[in-house]
Amino acid sequence: MKNSRRLFFRLSGRSLGGNAGIVLLCNKKMAVGRFYGHRRESGGPGVRTQGAAREQADAAERERQQMNADFYSESFTVKAYECDAEARMTPGAILRRAQQISTDQCDLLGLTNEVYARTHTAFLLAKLAVEFYAPVRAGQCVTLATRPSAPQRAVYGRYTTLCAQDGTVLSAVDSRWILVDTRTKRILRRPPEDMPMPFVQPPVCELDVSLVKGEAQPVAEETAFYTRCDQNRHMNNTYYADIVCDHVPLERIAAHAPARLAVVYHSEVPMGASFTLLRAQTGENGWYFVGTDGEKKHFEANLTLTE
Secondary structure, three states, rough: OOOOOOOOOOOOOOHHHHHHHHHHHHHHHHHHHHHHHHHHOOOOHHHHHHHHHHHHHHHHHHHHHHHHHEEEEEEEEEHHHHHHOEEEEEHHHHHHHHHHHHHHHHHOOOOOHHHHHHEEEEEEEEEEEEEEEEOOOOOOOEEEEEEEEOOEEEEEEEEEEEEOOOOOEEEEEEEEEEEEEEEOOOOOOOOOOOOOOOOOOOOOOOOOOOOOOOEEEEEEEEOOOOOOOOOOOOOOOOHHHHHHHHHHHHHHHHHOOOEEEEEEEEOOOOOOOOOEEEEEEEEEEEEEEEEEEOOOEEEEEEEEOOO
C-alpha cells in the first residue's frame, strides 16, 4: 500500500447465527468421534470399517463446508424501521443486511474475529455497487443470498442478492474486499498459512462499480457520531449510504426510488471526527458525492434515482 494513511473500511459485527453453526458442526464431529472411538475398542475388521466410514464422513463434512463457502442464504421479514416514508427498504438498510450475512457466513466457516486477531489481518471494504430493481417493502418476506469469490489481483469479490419469495431479484450488491496486515497496513495477496480461506469460486456476477464525477460544491458538514460507528471505532461503511441519500433533494428522493448506488472508500473516519460533504449533479436523476477533511478523501459515491 503506497500510503499508510490510505485505509479502507472493515467489516464489523458478530452473529449468534454464525457461532451457532460452528457449535453445531463441532458437536457433530465430536459425536462422530465418540462413535468411532467405541468401535475401535472392539478391534478386528471393524477397525477398517470404522476408518473408511470416518473418511466418508470427513469427505461429506468438507463438501458441506465448501457449499457453505460458495453460497449462503438467510430469509427474513423486512422491518418497518428499515424503510423510508414510502415503506421502501433504504439503501443503507440493504447494505446493513448484506454486511451481516457476510459476517454470519464467515463465522460459520471459522473466519472469526479471533482468527483475524491471531493472524493480524482484516478484510477491508474497498468499493461497492448496489442496483435496485424493485422496491423492497416493509413486512415483505425476502431471502438474502451471498456468493463470495476467489481473489482477483488481491481483491475478493462478494455478490449478494435480495429476492422475493418467488425468486425475483429485487436488489443486488457487488462488494470488493481486500485482506490487509493490520500491523503494516499492507495488502496481502495471500492469506497467512494458519488462516483458512475457503473462497475459491470465480465471480458469479459483477456490477459496474465505476463513478461518474463532477465539480462538487460543499453541502454539509458530517460527523462520525456514536450511532454511526461500529466496534472498530470509526464510521460504519453502511452509513455513508444514509448520508448520500439524506443530501439528495428531498422532493426528488421522496418521489423517485433509488436505482443505483456506488461507493468507493478511501480512508476511515474515526469516531468523533468530522468531514465536509460535497455534491455535484451528474444528470437529471444522478449525483456525485465526495467526503473530505481538506487533506484527504474519505469516500466518493454516485446515487442515481429512477426516472
